[in-house]
Amino acid sequence: MILIKLGGSIITDKTQYRTFNRGAVRRLCKEIKDSGIDAVIVHGGGSFGHVLAKEHSLQNGYTEPSQIPAAAKVQYDMRELNLMVISELLDAGMPAVSVPPGSCFMMDDGKLILDDPEVLLSASRLGLTPVVFGDVVFDRRKGFGICSGDQIMEVLCRIYDPEKAVFVSDVDGLFDKDPKKNPGSKLLPEVTWDLLKTVSSDISVDDVTGGVGAKMESMLRMTSSKRDCVLVNGSVEGRLYSLLKGDKVISTTAKGGSK
């Protein structure tokens, strides 16, 4: 089984509130289906989640009553986005079912608690494809908070122990310098904990507020002696398909087991 995250930057237009990239999602769903792999899918929020969540500081937890309708609206927007993704998966011939974290799980001071994976495992056992996503999630201490797609990936790695975890973004991988500022920057095909220390920390990748350092650390935490974690560009046609088929493609692979 391969755990795949479709990043918010690839499935939405992050610059425009609630804009879905249907064409890209349709193609990526077909690439996943055509590869023939068993998948569990996670997706980000992009412009369906981040805009309003940021406006109302939902990531900081409950501070004032005006956040309540905003929390409901962000959950609503995320479920709309999720249904659009599910619809494309169904059309591609994958029997996808939604598992929305905000409805199913709790957080404790920002940490996602997923004590009971029975629904997820029941779905997979029947040959259904679970689809999870970044969401507003209730929090025992803070009232609520934002659970990112990356947090979900880490938890699902523990539950499913997948052979590979794949992050589909709109960049070719991790570079030694920010490629937007440095034309001569080089793609790093492989990253380890040791190598990460040498990489400039101000590079922005995908939708990561914590910068590329947090992103790669999160990816490295998902690796094991048997499992790599790959960052691949989903905006290039066929690249995800080739990766899933086991071909060597332009990408960055986090390796080396967890710290």
Add this chain to the structure above:
Amino acid sequence: MILIKLGGSIITDKTQYRTFNRGAVRRLCKEIKDSGIDAVIVHGGGSFGHVLAKEHSLQNGYTEPSQIPAAAKVQYDMRELNLMVISELLDAGMPAVSVPPGSCFMMDDGKLILDDPEVLLSASRLGLTPVVFGDVVFDRRKGFGICSGDQIMEVLCRIYDPEKAVFVSDVDGLFDKDPKKNPGSKLLPEVTWDLLKTVSSDISVDDVTGGVGAKMESMLRMTSSKRDCVLVNGSVEGRLYSLLKGDKVISTTAKGGSK
């Protein structure tokens, strides 16, 4: 707090696959909001759930592989319907959040297991309005099954202990004879376990496959010495509002505590 079920016959056109009664739902959401009560809402599936579920015998559990895409499609259709209901609640000014049983809970041989109501209670505590609905739910013994809105109402009565449970349907209440066949049939303003024995069992109400007997038994099971359970016609403008405000309206009230 009042637990309200919006029946499938009132929120959809049951004769046409996937037809939403937006006007009726919009009005009912406004009536709930205007009444000023705290609500937890359940809705049925109507033509979004029943048509395809019946076609593939999903209520009998897993018997053949062709049911798998059908189970995914029914879950998808139900989530579309749910988002339409949520959207109307948000527009009416109620911060509604979705809790889909098929994503969050399990069944065991047709019985809904809801061991952990933490998400539901967290939502209510913050002033959000949980919305639950009839769904395809994974089943420990049968693979999956159908969890009806009425089953959910019973479980939510145990969790929330509401002051009243209200079933909004498209009939005025329970009659002593089937009103469609007997013009002289009389509405029963009150039903108890004893009275139920005297009522003709072939009367059809709302979307209940088990007939009116099962419906009223389910309603009676939800009563307690402190809680009535009311069947009211939501297609008559203002009737739900009046009921929620505490006025006497045309309806059938199940009374008398559980058996």
